[in-house]
Amino acid sequence: MQVVGVTTQQEVYVASKDRKFRINEILVIKDDPLGNPRGEVVETLSYNRFIPMGLDRSVVDSQVLQSLEQIGYDIGSDEVNLAKLRLFAEAPHPVQTGSEVRPPRFDEVRHLLVKTTPEEGMVLGEIRGTDSLQDGLDEDLRDKVHLMEAGDIRPQAGVPFLFDIQSMQQYPHMGIFGGSGSGKSFGLRVILEELMKLSIPTLVFDPHFEMSFGEGMTELAPYAPSFDNRWIAVQVGREVGISFSDLSTRDVVSLVGAAGGGVSESMVNVVQSLHRRKDSYTSFSDRLDNVAQAIEEGVQGLKKRLREDDLTPTEAEQIKELMELHHQFGSLPLASVKGVQWRLNRLEKAGLFQRDIRSIERGMEQGKLVVVQGPSWILQVFSTYVIGSLYRKRREYKDARMNGEEGTFFPPFITVTDEAHNFAPKGLDSPPKSILKEIAQEGRKYGAFLILATQRPTLLDETITAQLNTKFVFRTVRGTDIATLREETDLTPEEGKRLPYLSSGDTFISSALFGRTVFVRIRAAYTHSPHVANPFDELRAVRAEREDRVLRVIEARLPLFDTDLVNACDEINRECGLDWDVERLRAELESWAERGKLAKKESPFVNRYDRITTAVKG
Structure with a gap:
């Protein structure tokens, strides 16, 4: 292997007659004045005598072709393997053309590929293109991951990718981007498993009810840790x-703003006027109702009621209280008072005010991963409160320590959410957006970090996106999203072109810690989502199970005549928990007869359904 063509301080071309290059593999250039620089293959092509040279200009140009001919390549008949090699570190001057190139030993590149130990870091996958380094791996890096390839589990065949969780203090926050079916949620699950292994307090908002870790992968049971x-x-x-x-x-x-898509200044004035410290939901709601009633009836209406002859002393006292409320708050707009009422009632009906967050706080203090589930709109409201509450606890503790005070310890923690563009949309307000932006910009100082996953990075708030120092980029097809990711990462044009064609589970990891993009195959997860079953398999299974139950009930009534269908339908609904009518039962009987599960005999007066064996004997 040799360097050919025009070289620069960042990139060189490498040619070989008998060795094909692999994308993302690492090579060493024998150039002593430059200290034998190392680089990564970012593009590769093979030419032979059946393909006219020069038709594809993506790698080669006339200078490269001329250089190949000068060092002895027969362009017309030899197979020529070419690679574009991007150096890991910019050279002080261009590489010497003609320099030999060789594969590295692992000890020569360990510092480029491994930033921590498997015990202290997150073991997330295998670095693509490092197969040739497998035999030289240090013992502590062997057999650390298993990978899913084409539906089968295979052992590690390269260098494991270890993410140094300690580096988040310097390079905080993580983004996970990828389209549907790209492996984004799978990659997020692997990250959460690693956080559990390290006992790092983590708060996960799960709008899809899929972040469950109780069901293990059978094939990985001997290697999986217990969660x-x-x-x-x-x-x-x-x-x-x-x-x-x-x-x-x-x-x-x-909360009022979160419950109804924003809050007007008059609604803010209503809450500020009526809310009292330590109010319960009942006391505040009753005050709202009474003020709304007082404003609606007006002073004249209340005085008229007070003059009624049949008033009881209690009723009279209530009217006087309403008049006092009108005197105090009668200037508040009735529509705004009712708007606050409606929003609070919506939250109360969703059960939001019936519990507290002590179980979340306890889980975080114990170093657990806490998964918060619920409908998306409820999670947006709730996350605003709970993230703010936990962040304040952590911040108050750190501020107290800075002032030389003892303070009540609350651990550093990580907040995780999928569908992050719904929690912090670009150009729009949302309930949790403000606190997420605050943590994105200042959380590092207090030990509060974010892991945000989304299919649409273009729709995520730009301030937050810019603060995500580590980005996992899975398969992405949409052009606007690719353009956004190109702007926010160091993805090269070649890597950008590959994004729409990545296999599920392959990802580019753009990390400030590595100073470059690393191409990684995410390891097989130890657990799987409860939604992992194929929905069409589920459909067939449910149909078959229901059909078996109904046929067992019908079996005892055979032969079955048209005149028996009403009674048979009642029994089927009672025994099988269904809600069929006679027409539905008749349609199912016809279907079973067509598929050979029952025999049907027609007559001018009535149809008969019977066992297949009975029909054959007849």
Whole structure:
């Protein structure tokens, strides 16, 4: 292998007659004055006598062809393997043309590929193009991952990719981008498994109810760690909620805005006027209702009611209280008061005010992964409160320590969400956007970090995207998203062209720690989502199971005549928990007869359905 053509301080071309180059493999250039620089193959082509040279200009040009001829290549008949090699570090001057090129030993490139140990870092996958380094791997890096290829599990065949979690202090926050079916959610699951292994407190918002870690992959059972007691799942409105009495007036304003897509200045004024410190939901809601009633009836209406003869003392006292409320708050717009009422009622009906977040706080303090589940709109409202609450606890502790005070310890933590563009959309307001932006910009100082996954990076808030120092880029097809990722990462034009064609589970990892993009195959996850079953397999299985149940009920009634269908239908619905009518049963009988499960005998008066064996004997 030799360097050919015009060279620069960043890129060179390498040619070989008998060795094909692999994309992303690492090679060493024998150039002593430059200290034998190392580079990565970013593009490769093979030419032979059946392909006229020069038709494809993506790698070669006339200078490269001329250089090949000068060093003895027969362009017309030899197979010529060419690679564009991008140097890891810019050279002080161009590489010497004609320099020999060789594969590296692992010890020569370990510092480029491995930044931590498997015990202290997250073992996420295998670096593509490092197969040739497998035999020289240090013992601590062998057999660390298993990978899924074409539906089969295979052992590690290259250098494992280890992410140094400690580096998030310097390079905070992580983004995971990829289209549907690209392996994005799969990669997120692997990251969460590694966080559990390291006992790092993690808060996950799961709008799809898929982040469950109780079902293991059977094939990986001998290698998988136990995640028992390392994670908990809670559902908003059931196990967790918001303790209304703990809310400040500012928090109530935020919740009112979150519940209805924004809040007007007059609504803010309503909350600020009516909310009292330590209010329960009932006391605040009753005050809202009474003020709304007082404004709606007006002073004249209340006085008229007060003059009625049949008033009880209690009713009279209530009317006087309404008049006092009107005197205090009668200037508030009725529409705004009712708007606040409607929003709070919506949240209360969703169960948001029936619990608190103590189970989340306890899980975080124990170093667990806490999965918060619920509908997307509820999670957006709830996340605003819970992220802000936990971040304040962490910030207050760190500020106290900075001032030489003891403070109540709250651990550093990571906040994770899928569909991040719904939580922090570009150009639009959303309930949690403000707190996520604050953590993105300042969280590093306090030990609060973000991992945000989305299919549409273009729709994610630009301020937040710019703060994601590590980006996992899976298969992406949409041109606008590719352009956004090119702007936000160091993906080369060649890597950008490959994005629409990546295999599921392959990802470019753009990391400030590595200073370059690393191409990685994400390892097989130890657990799988409860939604992993193919929906069409599920459809066939449910149909077959239901059909078997119904046929067992019908079996006892055979032969079955048209005149028996009403009674048979009632029994089937009772025994099988169905809601069929006679027409549905008749249609199913016809289908079973066509498929040979039942025999049908027609007559001018009535149809008869019977066992196949009975029909044959007849």
